Amino acid sequence: MSDISSQAPLSWREWLMTERPGSRTQARLGRTYTTWLRFCENKLALIGLAILILLLLTAAFADVLAPYSPYIGNLKDDRLLAPSALHWFGTDDQGRDILSRVIYGSRLTLFVVILVAIIAAPVGLLIGTVSGYAGGWIDAVLMRITDIFLAFPKLVLALAFVAALGPGIENAVLAIAITSWPPYARIARAETLTFRNADYIAAVQLMGASPMRIVLRHIMPLCMPSLIVRVTLDMAGIILTAAGLGFLGLGAQPPLPEWGAMIASGRRFILDQWWVAAAPGAAILVVSLGFNLLGDGLRDALDPKEEGR
Amino acid sequence: MKPLLDIEDLRVTFPGRSGSIQAVRGVSLKLGRERLGIVGESGSGKSQTGRAIMGLTPPQATVTAKKMMFNDIDLLTASARQRRSLRGRQMAMILQDPKYSLNPVMTIGRQIIETLQTHESVSRAEARDRALAMLEAVQIREPKRVFDLHPHEVSGGMGQRAMIAMMLVAGPELLIADEPTSALDVTVQLEVLGILDRLVADRGMGLLFISHDLRLVSTFCDRVIVMYAGRIVEELASADLANAQHPYTQGLLNSLPRIGHDRHPLPVLDRKPEWAL
Amino acid sequence: MSPIPTQAGSGRTSARTRSLFLAALRFLVIVATTYLGLLAVTFFIGRVIPIDPVLAVLGDRAPQRVVDRVREEMGLNLPLYQQFFIYVKGALQGNFGTSVLTTNQVMDDIRRVFPATIELATLGTIIGALFGIPLGVLAAVKRGSLADQIVRIIGLIGYSVPIFWLALLSLVLFYAKLQWAAFPGRVDVVYEYSFTPVTGFYLIDATMQGKWDVLWDLIRHIALPAALLGYFSLAYISRMTRSFMLNELSQEYIVAARAKGLSETRIIWGHALRNAAVPLVTVIALSYAGLLEGSVLTETVFAWPGLGLYITNSLQNADMNAVLGGTIIIGSVFIAINLLSDLLYRTLDPRTRTR
Numbered sequence: 001m002s003d004i005s006s007q008a009p010l011s012w013r014e015w016l017m018t019e020r021p022g023s024r025t026q027a028r029l030g031r032t033y034t035t036w037l038r039f040c041e042n043k044l045a046l047i048g049l050a051i052l053i054l055l056l057l058t059a060a061f062a063d064v065l066a067p068y069s070p071y072i073g074n075l076k077d078d079r080l081l082a083p084s085a086l087h088w089f090g091t092d093d094q095g096r097d098i099l100s101r102v103i104y105g106s107r108l109t110l111f112v113v114i115l116v117a118i119i120a121a122p123v124g125l126l127i128g129t130v131s132g133y134a135g136g137w138i139d140a141v142l143m144r145i146t147d148i149f150l151a152f153p154k155l156v157l158a159l160a161f162v163a164a165l166g167p168g169i170e171n172a173v174l175a176i177a178i179t180s181w182p183p184y185a186r187i188a189r190a191e192t193l194t195f196r197n198a199d200y201i202a203a204v205q206l207m208g209a210s211p212m213r214i215v216l217r218h219i220m221p222l223c224m225p226s227l228i229v230r231v232t233l234d235m236a237g238i239i240l241t242a243a244g245l246g247f248l249g250l251g252a253q254p255p256l257p258e259w260g261a262m263i264a265s266g267r268r269f270i271l272d273q274w275w276v277a278a279a280p281g282a283a284i285l286v287v288s289l290g291f292n293l294l295g296d297g298l299r300d301a302l303d304p305k306e307e308g309r
Numbered sequence: 310m311k312p313l314l315d316i317e318d319l320r321v322t323f324p325g326r327s328g329s330i331q332a333v334r335g336v337s338l339k340l341g342r343e344r345l346g347i348v349g350e351s352g353s354g355k356s357q358t359g360r361a362i363m364g365l366t367p368p369q370a371t372v373t374a375k376k377m378m379f380n381d382i383d384l385l386t387a388s389a390r391q392r393r394s395l396r397g398r399q400m401a402m403i404l405q406d407p408k409y410s411l412n413p414v415m416t417i418g419r420q421i422i423e424t425l426q427t428h429e430s431v432s433r434a435e436a437r438d439r440a441l442a443m444l445e446a447v448q449i450r451e452p453k454r455v456f457d458l459h460p461h462e463v464s465g466g467m468g469q470r471a472m473i474a475m476m477l478v479a480g481p482e483l484l485i486a487d488e489p490t491s492a493l494d495v496t497v498q499l500e501v502l503g504i505l506d507r508l509v510a511d512r513g514m515g516l517l518f519i520s521h522d523l524r525l526v527s528t529f530c531d532r533v534i535v536m537y538a539g540r541i542v543e544e545l546a547s548a549d550l551a552n553a554q555h556p557y558t559q560g561l562l563n564s565l566p567r568i569g570h571d572r573h574p575l576p577v578l579d580r581k582p583e584w585a586l
Numbered sequence: 587m588s589p590i591p592t593q594a595g596s597g598r599t600s601a602r603t604r605s606l607f608l609a610a611l612r613f614l615v616i617v618a619t620t621y622l623g624l625l626a627v628t629f630f631i632g633r634v635i636p637i638d639p640v641l642a643v644l645g646d647r648a649p650q651r652v653v654d655r656v657r658e659e660m661g662l663n664l665p666l667y668q669q670f671f672i673y674v675k676g677a678l679q680g681n682f683g684t685s686v687l688t689t690n691q692v693m694d695d696i697r698r699v700f701p702a703t704i705e706l707a708t709l710g711t712i713i714g715a716l717f718g719i720p721l722g723v724l725a726a727v728k729r730g731s732l733a734d735q736i737v738r739i740i741g742l743i744g745y746s747v748p749i750f751w752l753a754l755l756s757l758v759l760f761y762a763k764l765q766w767a768a769f770p771g772r773v774d775v776v777y778e779y780s781f782t783p784v785t786g787f788y789l790i791d792a793t794m795q796g797k798w799d800v801l802w803d804l805i806r807h808i809a810l811p812a813a814l815l816g817y818f819s820l821a822y823i824s825r826m827t828r829s830f831m832l833n834e835l836s837q838e839y840i841v842a843a844r845a846k847g848l849s850e851t852r853i854i855w856g857h858a859l860r861n862a863a864v865p866l867v868t869v870i871a872l873s874y875a876g877l878l879e880g881s882v883l884t885e886t887v888f889a890w891p892g893l894g895l896y897i898t899n900s901l902q903n904a905d906m907n908a909v910l911g912g913t914i915i916i917g918s919v920f921i922a923i924n925l926l927s928d929l930l931y932r933t934l935d936p937r938t939r940t941r
Contacts, residue, residue: 148623153879153916160913163901164635243748244883270754271762281751288746397847409838424846459936
């Protein structure tokens, strides 16, 4: 403690950027900081980050932000009103305020995205790392299965899954997760192959670490950066697939304010009351644009070589 | 006699994050129909000098000079179109590694013909004949077979000969060879150099031979220019190499191994900041 | 190396035939396992997940007698592996059962609707490649310029926008407001029977029969959905083109081409793009496959009577045979496109051709 206080003039920035970090934590923080600086150079990526922070805040404070109830509308007087000062995005056929529904819908979007990421990414990571580290016939079999899934049309397969499981947001999540793990497995395997024969893995092997420990503790963490980038870039696709399922009536069921389903309900009035479908679609566009911008920025910051890919 | 190339105070400047960086800082040289070598370590500006003469400096960099004459053409005022018509027809350049400097999806024959067709209106048959003759001139034994091969199907030495054929087929007067043999096996190096030497001599071309290999340059060229940090530090005839004045040249010479001499400790090249001033 | 030269020669040829044979075998194994995997997954979806597949086929109001008969017919009293075997056998013969909704054989239905989807997706891909490649090249050549930024934003929006929403909005604009596009559908009722569908690709049929008024009507119908799908394809293709072109333009052979005195046009289109074309083929193939899939949502909005609409209609009526049949067909086309692009890649890149 006294050591640090005696070096008080050293600014945070200098402490982070030092060439000789005193501890592992400092080195790690320093690296994160330089990555952050590189990330900040990318204006579009910052916009993406801002959009996502906004999404998180909207979802967290939906109760406070939404001016009306998302479920109960005034069927008598407020059906299909055009946007106005009272109802910024207008009202739908049940007299519900569309702005409020869009605000609450952010929760469902986050729910889907996070759940899919939590299910699909670890599955892909596990299959990829095991496949890459084990090699031989395990690798051959696992990769064949992965390739089979990769060759499938994702949306159509998800559609068929939901058709069998029954419509509903949980089943939609499950169906999307089932169809979205293969790319993660591919990436994790490719990364593992580059690490597998590295000297530091050999060193751990010599110290008697079990294969499971090596995969879990040493290889998986190394695969994380590229996996995170890929998952972020996929988020937009997941949102679009979920919205597509919702649009076809297979995702979230009424009266849930899911954006895709809201567009579907606005479809009947599209030619006269276009705003019913316009606002939720715009919300989908903005959020998936946010994920795409962030993913692009993260990729450039974490791996400058891949710029523009 | 008038020199082929006359350059005074050539400067190439790249914009950098913290101010601009001068890769070439005031190079002056005259080249007749002779073989002039430029030697220097990586980053000494030797390659950028060659590219500036060709007009192949990257777009973000700027080239300035007091004088830059090629024959009677002022390269400083020549339009981009004019510069382009010079390239390949009057001045050409050979790059380091044929593995990367030949287009991988085009046959060798087509790449040679392309040079011809860019500069002359020739019939297809004539272009083919001249390309085959050129392949023969670079001592490729089965020109007809090699003509239809893709670059990945030939060895490095063969690829570099094809490169020479491609660059010389339109009959340029000036050839800039930028490390033409560095990527080749040692045994092939001499063969390729021999071919280059004969062609340059037979056609009376001027050659600017850029290399990091002082000994190679001194055996191959008439004169040698030594560059360091974007400047010429010494210019001398190959025969006078032993009398080099500049400590950097002497350092380079000292680094060459000699048979029968003890090489311990290995000499380290001395770099003094004042040379870069 | 061998002491007897003749033997060495024949040994080399047999080694080459063997490697060719192995490559073909590998290819076959990949096709077979992928297709089997597709069937396994659809089998799992159709027969294992539902608690009672008979219920899924007949609905819950069928009399017990019928339920028992159908159960027998579907072979549901057999062990699962036998059921799968029968299923695979049927699928290989193109037998996906009968559609509850149309009471036709699913395969006959698909045969009837698929050309509409192919027509739409093909036109979309053509539009996407026609505009996407030049835009990508432009962005790469003028890297960092305003044009590059605009192409980038066009691409990003294409990646982020929900296709069915954009389709609805474009209907509002181009059909309701501007009246440029025709009412959703493939052809106006008036013209429906004024030509004979021979190939099933109406644009081709109408052209061959010289029915120009029909052709014009068809174009007015297909223009909007094709343009939309084309935009999605463009977003993907332009982005990948830019990235491939940047990679090629930084190669040494580009410097060599400049040193030869070639014009920039020739360098960009003749050299760099020619090299970028090799991976681009895969990208275009993938985008085509993506459009087949995207047609599920687009066709719904535009009432386009293709496979996508067929699948969604069947979904809404819990017609599992039709849904799975459609899934298998789209999956098969995916597999075929993947393999085709792989083969095309090999023929385009001389480096993989002779090894």
